[in-house]
Amino acid sequence: MDLKAYECLVRSESAARKYLLGFCWKNQQRFCPECKSRSFIKLNDGRRRCKQCGYTYHDFSGRWINLSRLSPDQWLRIVKLFELEVSARMIAKQTGIAYNTAHRAVTILRMAILAHSEDAKALLSGEIELDESYFGGKRKGKRGRGAAGKVPVFGILSRGSQVFVQVVPDCKAETLLGLTVRKVRRGSIVYTDKYKAYDSLMFCGFRHLAVDHGKYFSSGKVYINGLEGFWSFAKELLIKHHGVSRKFFPLYLKEMEFRYNHRQHRLFDKLCQFLCDFVPDVE
Ligand SMILES: [Zn+2]
Incomplete structure (x- = not known):
């Protein structure tokens, strides 16, 4: 994505939202995050209630992106700066978001990267x-x-x-x-x-x-x-x-593994995809 396209995207909340929804729902097909049923009742506030299990959900329910109250355009700005290796402190400064919120957002991104790295089960060879x-x-x-x-x-x-x-x-x-x-x-x-x-x-x-x-x-x-x-x-x-504190170090390490393994690719869309994936169930 070139700079112009990116700027159009983050200028309006609805454009940013539409862009991120593309990573959430293939062909706009909504389903219940709990039981995967496609039948639902649309509620007045825009949410959906599953006819199968009764779970009420909105477009981002159950996904990493939903772990923070940031708006879609704020999220896209953070993803862009994270892609460029900008620290949480500088992200806070450049976006006007509180430091704690920015730190939480990049931690969510790193946790999504970690969750994704664990399903790379293929053996290394050669x-x-x-x-x-x-x-x-x-x-x-x-x-x-x-x-x-x-x-x-x-x-x-x-x-x-x-x-x-x-x-x-x-x-x-x-x-x-x-x-x-x-x-x-x-x-x-x-x-x-x-x-x-x-x-x-x-x-x-x-x-x-x-x-x-x-x-x-x-x-x-x-x-x-x-x-x-x-x-x-x-x-x-x-x-x-x-x-980096010891507590967060393993997350940074997986981020570096991810950056190295995708050194030939653009990370922006990849990170948007991770952010829009469902948070895996913790046993
Ligand atoms: Zn359901």
């Missing part, structure tokens, strides 16, 4: 890189594995394709191998550095090649530069947010 990195912590202190006060993150990258990252309790062999077995197709070629936690990869059905960072930065195809590229991409992005 040439795979594994690596861990440490995030956060104000003091420089000890670097590398076991850095005190920092959050360990494990990364799996399929070369030329997707990355998967997750906060881990520790970097022990069973933690890292457990995740690898869950996310990577057996038989894949797996590149790591010489960290000994990776030694048993070949016993888990992978073809394992290790690069010695001490000796060479990379030897032929045996390198993990792809993941190192992701780590610096992610850390640079975090700097823009001036310190």
